[in-house]
Amino acid sequence: MKSTHPITRRHALKTASKALAAATSASTLSTWALPDLLPNERLVPFEGMPRTGTNRLDWESLNEWITPSDQVFNVQHYGIPEVDPKTFSLEVSGLVKQPIKLSLAELQERQKREALMTLECSGNGSSKGFMNAVYNGRWQGTDLRSLLSECELLPSAKEIVFFGADTKEETLREGSRRELKVTVPFGRSMSLAAIEETDPLLSYARNGSPLETRNGAPLRLIVPGWYGVANVKWLTRIDVRSDRYMGRYMARDYVSVRGERQGDEVVYVESSVTKIRLKSIIARVHRRPSSKGRIPLRAMGAAWGDGTEITRVEVRVDEGPWLPAQIDAEPKSQFSWRFFSIDLGSLSPGKHTLVSRAIDAKGRVQPASTDDEIALKRTYWEANQQWPREIDLS
Amino acid sequence: MSDLRIKMLQLGASFKTTATLLATLPLLWAASPLIAEGTDEASLSGTVTYRADPDSPWRFQRYYVADQSTGALAEAVVSLKPTQTIEIPPNDTPANVLVDQENFQFIPETIAVRTGDRVRFTNSDETLHNVMLSHPADAFNVNLGKDEIYEHQFKSSVETFRPHRLGCVYHGSMRAWVFVYDHPFFALTGRDGSFQFKNVPPGEYQLEIHHAAGRLVWNETIKVSAKDALIKNIRLTPKNIKKRSPRK
Numbered sequence: 001m002k003s004t005h006p007i008t009r010r011h012a013l014k015t016a017s018k019a020l021a022a023a024t025s026a027s028t029l030s031t032w033a034l035p036d037l038l039p040n041e042r043l044v045p046f047e048g049m050p051r052t053g054t055n056r057l058d059w060e061s062l063n064e065w066i067t068p069s070d071q072v073f074n075v076q077h078y079g080i081p082e083v084d085p086k087t088f089s090l091e092v093s094g095l096v097k098q099p100i101k102l103s104l105a106e107l108q109e110r111q112k113r114e115a116l117m118t119l120e121c122s123g124n125g126s127s128k129g130f131m132n133a134v135y136n137g138r139w140q141g142t143d144l145r146s147l148l149s150e151c152e153l154l155p156s157a158k159e160i161v162f163f164g165a166d167t168k169e170e171t172l173r174e175g176s177r178r179e180l181k182v183t184v185p186f187g188r189s190m191s192l193a194a195i196e197e198t199d200p201l202l203s204y205a206r207n208g209s210p211l212e213t214r215n216g217a218p219l220r221l222i223v224p225g226w227y228g229v230a231n232v233k234w235l236t237r238i239d240v241r242s243d244r245y246m247g248r249y250m251a252r253d254y255v256s257v258r259g260e261r262q263g264d265e266v267v268y269v270e271s272s273v274t275k276i277r278l279k280s281i282i283a284r285v286h287r288r289p290s291s292k293g294r295i296p297l298r299a300m301g302a303a304w305g306d307g308t309e310i311t312r313v314e315v316r317v318d319e320g321p322w323l324p325a326q327i328d329a330e331p332k333s334q335f336s337w338r339f340f341s342i343d344l345g346s347l348s349p350g351k352h353t354l355v356s357r358a359i360d361a362k363g364r365v366q367p368a369s370t371d372d373e374i375a376l377k378r379t380y381w382e383a384n385q386q387w388p389r390e391i392d393l394s
Numbered sequence: 395m396s397d398l399r400i401k402m403l404q405l406g407a408s409f410k411t412t413a414t415l416l417a418t419l420p421l422l423w424a425a426s427p428l429i430a431e432g433t434d435e436a437s438l439s440g441t442v443t444y445r446a447d448p449d450s451p452w453r454f455q456r457y458y459v460a461d462q463s464t465g466a467l468a469e470a471v472v473s474l475k476p477t478q479t480i481e482i483p484p485n486d487t488p489a490n491v492l493v494d495q496e497n498f499q500f501i502p503e504t505i506a507v508r509t510g511d512r513v514r515f516t517n518s519d520e521t522l523h524n525v526m527l528s529h530p531a532d533a534f535n536v537n538l539g540k541d542e543i544y545e546h547q548f549k550s551s552v553e554t555f556r557p558h559r560l561g562c563v564y565h566g567s568m569r570a571w572v573f574v575y576d577h578p579f580f581a582l583t584g585r586d587g588s589f590q591f592k593n594v595p596p597g598e599y600q601l602e603i604h605h606a607a608g609r610l611v612w613n614e615t616i617k618v619s620a621k622d623a624l625i626k627n628i629r630l631t632p633k634n635i636k637k638r639s640p641r642k
């Protein structure tokens with residue numbers, strides 16, 4: 001098949017090497033876990049934190065690199081549609097020479113690929129009531145770029161829009177004389193350049209099982225390194241366009257409003273939520289029996305981001321110095337979280353604050369809530385601020 | 395419930411309605427009087443414990459089992475479901491139950507009430523919360539700012555295995571369960587895992603246990619004869635963990 005678009009050129013090679021990488025990783029990663037409590041250890045509960053229910057990541061029992069299904073979150077804005085996998089089809093329309101419609105069976109017959117990825121809601125970390133919306137999974141599906149190549153994008157193609165089966169009546173300019181009500185499907189878009197960079201997956205299974213309805217069955221987009229909202233669930237149509245798509249979840253919501261310093265001035269800039277921002281969190285703190293009035297402690301947690309190598313994780317006790325944590329060498333996959341642990345020595349009885357921060361290969365440091373990046377942010381998305389943990393060692 | 399025709403008992407000897415709740419719920423803000431017992435009626439008491447199995451961990455254990463040596467299970471709802479017609483006294487002294495929102499959590503998370511009881515929701519956080527329930531007879535969706543109050547009188551009963559699930563629209567991980575009964579034979583276990591029913595009319599019942607937050611379920615048929623003083627100590631294990639529906 002002849003193609004008119006550069007998306008085809010590098011594609012075949014890359015896909016083959018990725019398939020191989022996925023096949024080798026699957027066998028080596030399955031048994032790994034964060035260390036369990038030792039016989040002489042006790043879990044130190046975090047102070048002032050709500051309990052963690054089902055379908056939320058339970059940080060304090062985190063020990064599996066791949067998150068179990070009953071700790072996987074789901075967030076949706078237009079409800080959870082029931083899509084019949086028998087009648088389901090994925091349509092590619094718009095600026096293509098060869099529009100296509102594929103059944104689920106036809107998608108499953110295409111070359112299989114896996115993507116290991118930590119998926120985080122961009123609102124995760126915005127409050128104590130919303131800090132468990134992240135999980136790591138192994139996604140199975142087929143390649144988006146090769147499908148687009150087969151459809152032969154026209155030279156004018158620049159923007160790819162992903163529409164879900166979920167729809168809702170939206171009200172624009174509510175309360176004004178120009179109020180407009182319109183029923184729209186959920187949609188998110190990506191530039192062709194971003195698709196080249198992230199190499200998304202059309203995914204119909206997670207961890208070897210068909211997707212759950214609440215997580216987008218029968219088909220969802222998986223964009224490694226991008227926040228959850230970009231990973232469109234119940235995906236039914238891919239529309240190729242020349243101009244920017246400005247749906248609610250591109251242009252009105254999932255838009256961060258952030259102050260940037262320009263000399264003495266703070267200028268507010270609105271930007272669409274895309275790549276996952278560098279983040280870490282302490283998941284568990286273990287204490288051992290006290291000795292000479294002090295309590296030996298160790299802490300462990302997870303760090304993740306947009307796929308840039310995480311080079312350091314540091315932990316601080318109260319207002320002390322930042323101490324280097326050990327980042328586990330394995331398992332390792334570019335878009336999956338890394339687990340870390342640190343021996344904190346012995347602490348005095350009483351209340352303490354522990355906090356972690358991640359640093360990546362580009363030199364980016366996970367911000368504190370008082371740093372401009374967070375303090376000048378006026379919206380709750382991209383909540384990657386450090387998350388202090390309060391403990392009481394009495 | 396279709397074969398259970400509830401005949402309301404008019405006046406006279408009434409039942410202790412909320413005394414079992416009083417023993418376990420520290421947040422009740424109005425007490426109800428203790429009431430005289432009937433003649434043939436029996437009693438049933440006992441404890442609910444959880445026996446852990448390291449091979450099938452139940453991750454909610456750390457919230458609801460304070461003492462690992464006894465395994466006493468807190469916040470489980472225990473109820474008697476009559477399998478034949480029994481006489482049920484009216485809810486003459488409706489209870490008032492408090493549910494606060496603090497640290498992004500409903501406290502308590504689980505309550506059990508009778509139809510006609512009132513539940514008062516409050517918010518102790520600085521953050522705006524919300525309380526919502528979708529149900530044909532008991533629906534509400536109310537925003538609660540700091541120290542604001544919303545009160546709801548529950549009108550319709552639910553099955554023990556299908557309690558109302560309340561949420562906050564702003565914080566998806568906030569949830570609470572309200573079990574509503576049209577009879578007084580229910581209890582919410584405290585930290586000691588105990589429950590007690592008095593003035594139980596003789597008959598056959600389903601003894602049902604549901605730990606909604608921890609997803610544990612248990613039930614058994616029991617026969618209650620006149621003047622019985624039954625003691626039932628129930629031990630739950632990982633086998634009682636409710637399976638998730640696979641595709642939801």
Ligand SMILES: [Cu+2]
Binds near residue numbers: 524565
């Ligand atoms: Cu809330």
